[in-house]
Amino acid sequence: MLINASIPRRCDVLVIGGGPAGASVAALLAKQGVEVVLLEKANHPRPQVGESLIPHVWKYADLSGVSPLIEQEGFVAKAGGITVWNGKIHRIAFSEFGFSRPALHVERDVFDDLLLKHAASLGVSVFQQVTVREAELNSDTPEVTYLDRRGGDTAAGGIHCRFVIDASGSSALLAGQFKSKQLVDSRMRFLSLWGHFKGSRYVAADGRSYPASEVGKTKPVTFVTSFEDGWIWHIAMRQYASVGLVINTDRARAMDKAERESFFLDTLKTAPYVDRLLENTEYLPDSFSQRPDYSYYSTRLCGENFYCIGDAASFVDPIYSHGVLNAFYNASITALAIGESLKDPSYRSRHAQLCENRIRQFYGFSRSLALGEFGGDGVDAELVRRFMRQVPALELELMLAASAMSERSGNFHQLAQNAGLHLPATRARTHFMQELML
Numbered sequence: 314m315l316i317n318a319s320i321p322r323r324c325d326v327l328v329i330g331g332g333p334a335g336a337s338v339a340a341l342l343a344k345q346g347v348e349v350v351l352l353e354k355a356n357h358p359r360p361q362v363g364e365s366l367i368p369h370v371w372k373y374a375d376l377s378g379v380s381p382l383i384e385q386e387g388f389v390a391k392a393g394g395i396t397v398w399n400g401k402i403h404r405i406a407f408s409e410f411g412f413s414r415p416a417l418h419v420e421r422d423v424f425d426d427l428l429l430k431h432a433a434s435l436g437v438s439v440f441q442q443v444t445v446r447e448a449e450l451n452s453d454t455p456e457v458t459y460l461d462r463r464g465g466d467t468a469a470g471g472i473h474c475r476f477v478i479d480a481s482g483s484s485a486l487l488a489g490q491f492k493s494k495q496l497v498d499s500r501m502r503f504l505s506l507w508g509h510f511k512g513s514r515y516v517a518a519d520g521r522s523y524p525a526s527e528v529g530k531t532k533p534v535t536f537v538t539s540f541e542d543g544w545i546w547h548i549a550m551r552q553y554a555s556v557g558l559v560i561n562t563d564r565a566r567a568m569d570k571a572e573r574e575s576f577f578l579d580t581l582k583t584a585p586y587v588d589r590l591l592e593n594t595e596y597l598p599d600s601f602s603q604r605p606d607y608s609y610y611s612t613r614l615c616g617e618n619f620y621c622i623g624d625a626a627s628f629v630d631p632i633y634s635h636g637v638l639n640a641f642y643n644a645s646i647t648a649l650a651i652g653e654s655l656k657d658p659s660y661r662s663r664h665a666q667l668c669e670n671r672i673r674q675f676y677g678f679s680r681s682l683a684l685g686e687f688g689g690d691g692v693d694a695e696l697v698r699r700f701m702r703q704v705p706a707l708e709l710e711l712m713l714a715a716s717a718m719s720e721r722s723g724n725f726h727q728l729a730q731n732a733g734l735h736l737p738a739t740r741a742r743t744h745f746m747q748e749l750m751l
C-alpha cells in the first residue's frame with residue numbers, strides 16, 4: 314500500500330473503492346499488465362457486513378490468485394444453512410452438492426484487507442484515506458477528482474485515466490452523478506440492523522447448538538429465522554458472532570439510531586432460537602451498525618469509459634449471500650471487457666454493452682432468488698433464463714435448494730422451469746427437520 318507516495322496524475326484505469334469488487338477488478342487488471350490506481354476512502358482493515366460466503370466464490374478467488382491467502386488465514390468453514398421460516402425448519406449441507414472447497418464465515422475487515430493487499434502485491438497503486446468526489450466522463454481521458462486525507466491534512470487533487478471503475482459500494486458514486494439509482498418495490502425495501510456478540514453458542518448441521526469455543530472443530534451453519542416480513546441471521550466466526558435483523562424500512566423509519574439499537578437488542582431477546590444462542594453473551598456496542606433502504610439498482614452501468622460494479626451497480630436483500638459473489642463476478646467480466654478494450658479501443662462500446670448485459674443478468678438472477686414474487690418486477694426474465702442455462706448445474710442446484718428454504722422461491726423456480734431446467738435432486742437435498750436442540 315502506498316502510504317506517503319504522491320498520487321500519479323495519469324493511469325490506465327482508476328478504481329474507486331477497495332472492497333471485494335474494487336480490489337478484485339484491480340488485481341485482475343494488474344495481472345494483465347494494466348496500470349491501475351485504486352483510491353479508497355477508508356483505511357483498511359475497515360468494518361463491513363456480509364460474512365457468509367458460498368463455495369462459488371473460490372473460482373473467482375482462483376482467477377485473481379488470492380485463494381492461497383484466504384486458505385492460510387484460517388477462516389471458519391461452514392457446513393451449510395438452517396432456516397426456520399414461518400416455523401418450518403429446513404437444512405442444506407454443502408457437502409451433499411459435491412463442492413470440493415468450503416463455504417466460509419469471514420470477518421469482513423480481515424477478508425477485505427487481505428484482498429486489497431493482494432491487489433497491491435500485484436502492482437496496483439493503492440491509496441487509502443482518499444475520497445473520490447466526482448468523475449468527469451465527457452472526454453476520452455476522464456478526470457477523477459478526490460480529497461486526499463492522508464497525514465491529517467486534506468488536499469484536493471485530480472487524476473486522468475482511460476477507464477473509471479466505480480466500486481464504491483452503497484455510496485454508488487456514479488449512479489448518484491447520473492441520478493440513475495432506483496429503489497425496488499416498497500414492500501421489499503428493507504432496513505438492516507446488526508451487531509457482534511462474544512461467546513455466543515451457534516447452530517451446527519445436526520440442529521444442535523455448540524459453545525463458541527467449538528467453532529473451529531464442529532462446523533457451524535449460517536442460521537436464519539424469519540421475522541415478521543423480514544429475517545434474522547446468526548453467523549459464527551472465530552472471535553464473535555454476527556447477528557442481524559432485516560425488517561421492512563417502514564417499521565423503523567421514525568426511530569433514531571439509539572432507538573433502533575434498543576429495538577434491535579429487544580427483538581433478539583424474544584426471537585425464537587436466537588434468544589437462546591445469545592444467552593450469557595457479551596454484546597459489543599461499537600459493532601452496532603445499520604443499512605437503510607438497501608434494495609436498489611442503477612439503470613446505467615457501463616459506457617465507453619466507465620463501469621459500475623458490485624454494490625455500486627445494484628444490491629438485493631442478502632438472504633442468499635450473493636453480495637461478495639456478485640462483486641467478484643462483476644469484477645471478472647469488467648476486467649475482461651476493459652482488458653480487451655485497451656487492446657482495441659474500437660470495441661469499447663461493444664464490450665461495455667456486453668458487460669452491462671452480464672451484470673444485469675446476474676443481478677436479475679440474484680433478485681429473483683432473494684425477493685420472491687417481488688423479485689421479477691423490473692427484471693428482464695429472458696436475460697435471467699439465459700443466465701440460468703449457463704450457470705454450472707451444481708451451483709444452480711444449490712441456489713434452487715436454498716431458495717426452497719424460504720417462502721420466497723416461487724418466482725425463481727418458475728424461471729428455472731421456463732428455462733427448461735429440471736433438477737430433480739434439488740428437493741431431495743433440502744432436508745426438513747422436526748426440531749432444533751438448542
Ligand SMILES: Cc1cc2nc3c(=O)[nH]c(=O)nc-3n(C[C@H](O)[C@H](O)[C@H](O)COP(=O)(O)OP(=O)(O)OC[C@H]3O[C@@H](n4cnc5c(N)ncnc54)[C@H](O)[C@@H]3O)c2cc1C
Nearest residue numbers: 330332333334354363365445481482505623624631636637
Ligand atoms: C445487512 C447486510 C448483510 C449482508 N450479508 C452478506 C453475506 O452474508 N454474504 C455476502 O456475500 N454479502 C452480504 N452482503 C453484501 C456485501 O456486504 C456486499 O455486497 C459487498 O460488500 C459488496 O462489495 P463492494 O466491493 O461492491 O462494496 P463494499 O464492500 O461496500 O466496498 C466499497 C468500498 O468503497 C469505498 N468507498 C466508498 N465511497 C468511496 C469514495 N467516494 N471514494 C473512495 N472510496 C470509496 C468504501 O470505503 C468501501 O471500502 C450483506 C450486505 C448487507 C447490507
